[in-house]
Amino acid sequence: MSSLIAADRICVRFGEDEVLHDVSLQISPGEIVTILGPNGSGKSTLLRALLGIVPVAEGRILRQAGLRVGYVPQRLTIDRTMPITVRRFLSLPVRVTDAEADAALVRVGMAGHGQDQMIALSGGQLQRVLLARALLGKPQVLMLDEPTQGLDQPGEAAFYRLIEQVRRETGAAVLMVSHDLHVVMAASDRVICLNGHICCEGTPRVVSTAPEYRALFGLGTQGALALYRHEHDHEHRPEDGHHHHPHDHGHHHA
Amino acid sequence: MLDDFLVRAGLAAVGLSLATGPLGAFVVWRRMAYFGDATAHAAVLGVALALAIDLPIGLGTLVVALAMAVTVAGLSARGWAMDTTLGVLAHSALAFGLVAVSFFPTVRTDLSAYLFGDILAVSKAELGLVWLGSLAVLALLVWRWSALLTSTLSEDLAHAAGLRPDRERLVLVVALALVVAVALKIVGALLIAAMLIIPAAAARSLARTPEAMAGLAVLIGAIAGLGGLGLSLWQDTPTGPSIVVMATGLFAVGALVRRA
Numbered sequence: 001m002s003s004l005i006a007a008d009r010i011c012v013r014f015g016e017d018e019v020l021h022d023v024s025l026q027i028s029p030g031e032i033v034t035i036l037g038p039n040g041s042g043k044s045t046l047l048r049a050l051l052g053i054v055p056v057a058e059g060r061i062l063r064q065a066g067l068r069v070g071y072v073p074q075r076l077t078i079d080r081t082m083p084i085t086v087r088r089f090l091s092l093p094v095r096v097t098d099a100e101a102d103a104a105l106v107r108v109g110m111a112g113h114g115q116d117q118m119i120a121l122s123g124g125q126l127q128r129v130l131l132a133r134a135l136l137g138k139p140q141v142l143m144l145d146e147p148t149q150g151l152d153q154p155g156e157a158a159f160y161r162l163i164e165q166v167r168r169e170t171g172a173a174v175l176m177v178s179h180d181l182h183v184v185m186a187a188s189d190r191v192i193c194l195n196g197h198i199c200c201e202g203t204p205r206v207v208s209t210a211p212e213y214r215a216l217f218g219l220g221t222q223g224a225l226a227l228y229r230h231e232h233d234h235e236h237r238p239e240d241g242h243h244h245h246p247h248d249h250g251h252h253h254a
Numbered sequence: 255m256l257d258d259f260l261v262r263a264g265l266a267a268v269g270l271s272l273a274t275g276p277l278g279a280f281v282v283w284r285r286m287a288y289f290g291d292a293t294a295h296a297a298v299l300g301v302a303l304a305l306a307i308d309l310p311i312g313l314g315t316l317v318v319a320l321a322m323a324v325t326v327a328g329l330s331a332r333g334w335a336m337d338t339t340l341g342v343l344a345h346s347a348l349a350f351g352l353v354a355v356s357f358f359p360t361v362r363t364d365l366s367a368y369l370f371g372d373i374l375a376v377s378k379a380e381l382g383l384v385w386l387g388s389l390a391v392l393a394l395l396v397w398r399w400s401a402l403l404t405s406t407l408s409e410d411l412a413h414a415a416g417l418r419p420d421r422e423r424l425v426l427v428v429a430l431a432l433v434v435a436v437a438l439k440i441v442g443a444l445l446i447a448a449m450l451i452i453p454a455a456a457a458r459s460l461a462r463t464p465e466a467m468a469g470l471a472v473l474i475g476a477i478a479g480l481g482g483l484g485l486s487l488w489q490d491t492p493t494g495p496s497i498v499v500m501a502t503g504l505f506a507v508g509a510l511v512r513r514a
Contacts, residue, residue, distance in 0.1 A: 053413040071414035078407060082283045083461045093404040093415050117462070143414075 003028050004067055004141050004173055005050055010059030012042070012049050019045045021197045022059075027141055032167060032174040034184045034204075036228065037194035043177040044074060046194065047145050050175070067141065070134030070172070074145040076126065078118050086121070086129050087114035096136050104132040107169075108162060123150040127159060135166065142166070144176045157224035160185040164224070186226035193230055204228045260483070262381050263373045267479025267497065269384045270440050271453065273391035273433050275472030278454035279464065280395075280426055283406050287451050288337070289326055292344035293430050294446035296322035297438050298351030301368050305358045312383055316435035322347060323427040331420070348443070371442035371494030373483065380439055387436035391429045398425050403464055440479075441494040448498045453478060456505035459512035474504050 003026035012020040019042045027033060037043050048054040050061060051071060078084065090101045105111050108128040113121075121129060127147050134142060144163070148156040164187040167174055178184060184191055184204045193199040204226035256262055281290050297315045299322075304314025326343060330336050355365060367375070376384070395402065405412040405419040412419045437446045457470035482497030489496075 048410070051410075051414050053410060069414065071411065073408060073410045073414075076408050076411070079283050079285070081455070081458055082406070082464060083458065083467055084407075084464055085462055088463045088465075089407075092407065093400040093412070093417060095400075115462075137415075 003062075004064050005069070006062040007046070007050060007056075008060045008062060010049060010056040010061065012045055012054055013057045018057075019196065020049065023194070023198055024059075025050075025192065025198070027173050027175055029140065029173055030167065030171050031189040032163070032176070032185065032187050034176050034178055034188040034191045034228075035194055036178045036181055036184065036191065037199075038181065039179070041195040043179075043194055044145050047143055047175070047177055051143065064140075068137055068139045070137050070139030070142045072127070072130045072134050072142070072144040072147050074149065074177075076130060080119055082119075084118050085114065086110070086116050086118060089118055089129065090114075090133050090136060092133075094137070100136060101132075104136050105129075107135065107166070108132045124155045124159070127151070128162070131162070131166075135170070138170070139172050141173045141175060144174070146177050146179050149179060153225070160187065160224040163187070181230075182227055183225050184228045186224055188226070191228045193228075200230055202228065202230075256378055256381070259374055259376075260487075262376050262378065263483055263493075264480055266373055266376045266381050266384045266440055267483060268476045269381070269388045270433075270437055270449070271388075271472050271475030271479055273388035273429070273436065274449045274475050275453060275457075275470075276395045276468040277391060277426070277429050277433055278450035278452075278471050278475070279457070279468040280402065280406065281430075281447075281450045282454045282458070283464075284426070286426075286430075287447060288340040288344065289323075289330075290430060290447035290450050292326050292340050292347065293319050293323045294434050294437075294443050295344045295348035295351070297434050297443045297446070298368055299347050299354060300351075300435075301438075302351055302354030302358070305355070311438075312380075312435050315438050316431060319434040320428065320431035323431045327423060327427045331423075351443075366492070367442070368438060369442045369444050370492045371438070371440050371445070371497075373440045373493045373497075374486070376439060384436050384440065387432050391432050391436075394425060394429055398422060402426070441497055445494050445498050449475065449478075449501065452498065452501040452505050456501065456508040459508045474501065474508075478504055 006026040007023055009022050009024050010020060011018060011022060023046060035043050035046060045054055049056050051069065052061065087101055090096055090104060101114060105114060108131050110125060110128050110132060113125070148159050151159060163174055163185065166172060176185065186204060188204050190201060191204055192201050281287060296318050300315035300318030301311055303309070303318055304311045322343065326340060329339055401412065401417045402422050402425060404415060404417060405422040409419040434446055437449060441449050453475035454467065454471040456474045457467045461467035461470055478501035479497050481500035482493060485491060485500060486493040486496040
């Protein structure tokens with residue numbers, strides 16, 4: 001098996017609701033895959049199914065034996081009653097040495113923040129610390145669930161550049177979920193559009209080649225963002241049982 | 255030395271705080287205060303059960319508290335409206351317990367001992383049980399510490415790290431039932447939850463890490479225990495409430511220190 005982790009025709013149901021239908025996906029070493037889709041399209045569920053948090057009703061999740069996965073959750077709300085420093089957080093649940101922790105913080109641009117309280121971090125800082133923690137496990141696959149939610153565009157671009165750099169330095173594959181239907185990480189090797197099932201797959205169009213887009217995205221992004229054009233080549237025939245999926249997710253305001 | 259009832263009482267208070275400190279920290283972090291109440295109130299029902307079928311009081315309490323804790327944990331996993339459910343369970347357990355206990359005339363006169371504790375009457379055997387139970391809880395929490403802490407921060411992160419958050423929840427449930435059984439004699443059913451929450455809350459404002467908060471909660475619990483004992487002797491007040499009053503005083507001091 002050359003792929004690190006794969007979903008083989010999986011269905012996920014919550015009670016009566018089928019959240020994911022017949023989804024297949026493979027992640028190969030070193031590639032960056034972006035999953036996007038509207039709210040409620042099952043993006044996070046797909047990630048959680050790959051991680052084994054959510055059970056699949058049908059199909060299989062295939063993981064390479066001993067696969068090391070780093071996970072950056074969508075959000076981490078730490079109760080204000082829990083005092084915890086960034087340094088302590090990095091050692092959960094596996095203890096790391098101070099040198100390892102420092103190196104991880106340097107890599108994500110958070111050097112010197114080890115003694116900060118977690119609840120005092122800004123949204124962008126918290127994402128970076130979550131990434132640092134994920135990297136400490138030396139992951140072969142990094143899974144990120146809407147890591148740029150709540151960041152402004154320069155913040156988003158900076159985070160994407162960081163992910164790209166991590167991939168370059170560690171060779172880790174990256175699977176990222178994004179809520180933005182049109183603007184994706186430029187370094188994505190593949191973009192998968194999900195809406196309960198896989199609607200389309202493609203590659204992002206690099207924005208930096210088009211001056212008008214560059215103007216639109218400002219100069220601060222340095223080519224980290226790209227556009228994705230949806231090309232839904234399949235019709236949803238009534239007999240395939242999925243005509244109830246409206247395919248109007250955001251194409252109008254493109 | 256153990257022949258002195260005051261020494262026994264003091265040792266019992268210190269022993270209990272070894273368990274209530276770290277467990278209380280989890281109760282605070284996971285917002286399980288009402289959960290603690292429900293479990294503690296069930297202890298009175300446990301007393302009645304123990305008397306009815308001639309079991310040691312501690313064992314009856316442990317069994318009923320465990321049953322209550324497992325029930326509540328099960329319901330919360332199924333997504334019941336927890337606030338209401340816990341309210342119904344906590345208060346009905348207490349009411350049923352009080353009604354059931356009233357059928358035993360000998361206990362009836364002694365009821366306040368179960369509601370408010372009777373630390374000054376702790377026997378050597380009971381002292382041994384307090385320490386045994388508390389050390390067991392402490393050992394359990396230390397053993398599972400990293401997994402518990404990760405699950406408390408984020409169940410998803412715990413899952414992704416190969417941990418089982420549902421199992422860790424069960425660890426806390428068992429620990430809670432043990433503490434209730436141990437603490438009944440010392441602070442009484444009504445105030446067990448207070449001994450879990452107040453020292454941990456007092457420690458919060460002074461700590462920078464989870465471990466420091468748990469450790470400080472032990473210290474504050476022990477000081478409150480000894481101080482409450484002193485207050486009780488000096489003013490002839492009920493001991494359990496006196497301990498909680500001292501803990502609350504320390505909480506206020508901690509909050510002021512933080513402000514200053």
